[in-house]
Amino acid sequence: xxxxxxxxxxxxxxxxxxxxxxxxxxxxxxxxxxxxxxxxxxxxxxxxxxxxxxxxxxxxxxxxxxxxxxxxxxxxxxxxxxxxxxxxxxxxxxxxxxxxxxxxxxxxxxxxxxxxxxxxxxxxxxxxxxxxxxxxxxxxxxxxxxxxxxxxxxxxxxxxxxxxxxxxxxxxxxxxxxxxxxxxxxxxxxxxxxxxxxxxxxxxxxxxxxxxxxxxxxxxxxxxxxxxxxxxxxxxxxxxxxxxxxxxxxxxxxxxxxxxxxxxxxxxxxxxxxxxxxxxxxxxxxxxxxxxxxx
Amino acid sequence: xxxxxxxxxxxxxxxxxxxxxxxxxxxxxxxxxxxxxxxxxxxxxxxxxxxxxxxxxxxxxxxxxxxxxxxxxxxxxxxxxxxxxxxxxxxxxxxxxxxxxxxxxxxxxxxxxxxxxxxxxxxxxxxxxxxxxxxxxxxxxxxxxxxxxxxxxxxxx
Numbered sequence: 344x345x346x347x348x349x350x351x352x353x354x355x356x357x358x359x360x361x362x363x364x365x366x367x368x369x370x371x372x373x374x375x376x377x378x379x380x381x382x383x384x385x386x387x388x389x390x391x392x393x394x395x396x397x398x399x400x401x402x403x404x405x406x407x408x409x410x411x412x413x414x415x416x417x418x419x420x421x422x423x424x425x426x427x428x429x430x431x432x433x434x435x436x437x438x439x440x441x442x443x444x445x446x447x448x449x450x451x452x453x454x455x456x457x458x459x460x461x462x463x464x465x466x467x468x469x470x471x472x473x474x475x476x477x478x479x480x481x482x483x484x485x486x487x488x489x490x491x492x493x494x495x496x497x498x499x500x501x502x503x504x505x506x507x508x509x510x511x512x513x514x515x516x517x518x519x520x521x522x523x524x525x526x527x528x529x530x531x532x533x534x535x536x537x538x539x540x541x542x543x544x545x546x547x548x549x550x551x552x553x554x555x556x557x558x559x560x561x562x563x564x565x566x567x568x569x570x571x572x573x574x575x576x577x578x579x580x581x582x583x584x585x586x587x588x589x590x591x592x593x594x595x596x597x598x599x600x601x602x603x604x605x606x607x608x609x610x611x612x613x614x615x616x617x618x619x620x621x622x623x624x625x626x627x628x629x630x631x632x633x634x635x636x637x638x
Numbered sequence: 639x640x641x642x643x644x645x646x647x648x649x650x651x652x653x654x655x656x657x658x659x660x661x662x663x664x665x666x667x668x669x670x671x672x673x674x675x676x677x678x679x680x681x682x683x684x685x686x687x688x689x690x691x692x693x694x695x696x697x698x699x700x701x702x703x704x705x706x707x708x709x710x711x712x713x714x715x716x717x718x719x720x721x722x723x724x725x726x727x728x729x730x731x732x733x734x735x736x737x738x739x740x741x742x743x744x745x746x747x748x749x750x751x752x753x754x755x756x757x758x759x760x761x762x763x764x765x766x767x768x769x770x771x772x773x774x775x776x777x778x779x780x781x782x783x784x785x786x787x788x789x790x791x792x793x794x795x
Binding site for chain 1 (some may be wrong): 663664665666667668669670679780785788789790791792793794795
């Protein structure tokens with residue numbers, strides 16, 4: 344008869360071995376920090392724990408390589424590091440995990456090499472707004488306390504594939520993991536732009552009810568809008584001709600009924616994107632073109 | 639997470655009848671709007687006609703020609719908010735200027751220590767301001783305070 348525990352144990356050993364091939368360590372005092380080797384010379388880690396200079400990365404083969412910051416995304420607590428010395432790593436296999444899945448959390452430090460712990464995905468959060476115009480589309484939480492020094496390191500799925508990166512979310516005040524697909528998308532943005540600018544329009548607004556005429560002008564699709572009560576001089580909103588007193592009712596093809604919708608539309612499009620914006624001015628609907636600014 | 643927020647009610651106050659009708663016309667998209675003759679500057683959050691670039695005259699601050707949506711033109715007497723104000727009610731939770739600053743820094747994701755460093759106060763004092771903000775905005779945590787701040791028009795996006 345097969346011994347299930349023995350099989351589980353053998354599988355776990357293989358998971359840890361595979362995940363160890365893309366888990367790196369960063370020497371930091373007083374605690375170590377980990378990172379994920381995402382291919383070529385690129386390492387992803389937790390931004391709040393990584394300094395601007397003097398970064399040394401402990402590679403899976405034990406070698407130490409110097410690295411430079413390639414870009415930071417503080418909203419998601421991610422930092423992209425670029426390794427020196429012509430390092431060229433393979434990209435890890437990627438996996439997506441769901442609520443209830445078992446995952447392995449890894450860290451690497453100078454003394455012990457890899458440290459690993461087993462956990463379950465205990466929560467999958469959706470659409471968490473992180474501040475003004477910052478949005479975390481999805482995040483994972485696990486049911487165990489994180490090993491000291493594993494922040495920045497990976498969560499691996501039951502086959503050892505890269506499923507998430509462990510960061511700290513200051514706004515939630517909680518340890519969360521960013522799913523691998525999102526983390527890699529942010530890494531690509533960091534690689535292109537050096538940092539991820541926060542989309543910014545330069546308006547303050549309040550939720551208001553539309554008059555019947557204004558409701559008709561948007562073909563009855565909504566009864567609310569955002570009354571602009573402040574437009575920043577020189578901002579993207581001002582350049583597009585938006586004025587105090589205008590009622591914002593549409594953004595990038597979607598109706599805007601409240602602030603949550605505006606903020607998530609802005610986050611989805613990102614800074615620099617050109618969008619059409621609908622406002623009601625003097626009771627009539629106008630469409631203006633706007634290029635989302637950054638702050 | 640998203641609790642219903644009271645919608646703003648707008649009150650226009652102006653002594654000059656032309657100005658009153660002009661502002662009311664401009665804000666015709668609003669369901670809840672009250673137009674009053676009282677020209678006094680009320681407390682709370684205000685919109686001033688001077689904020690409309692299309693209403694600003696050549697001479698800048700001291701008076702302007704206002705173009706209404708139906709093509710009417712009115713001379714707005716000068717002075718900041720002296721003759722016409724548009725008040726948006728239901729929003730201002732009575733934050734101090736310092737609390738407004740702290741709220742802006744919360745929205746940028748700063749911790750108490752960083753807020754303190756930015757404002758030249760101790761982390762302890764920053765924490766005190768944050769706690770006061772949470773109370774005034776009826777927020778359970780910092781994320782909720784930021785969400786409320788944006789929703790009430792206190793934080794720019």
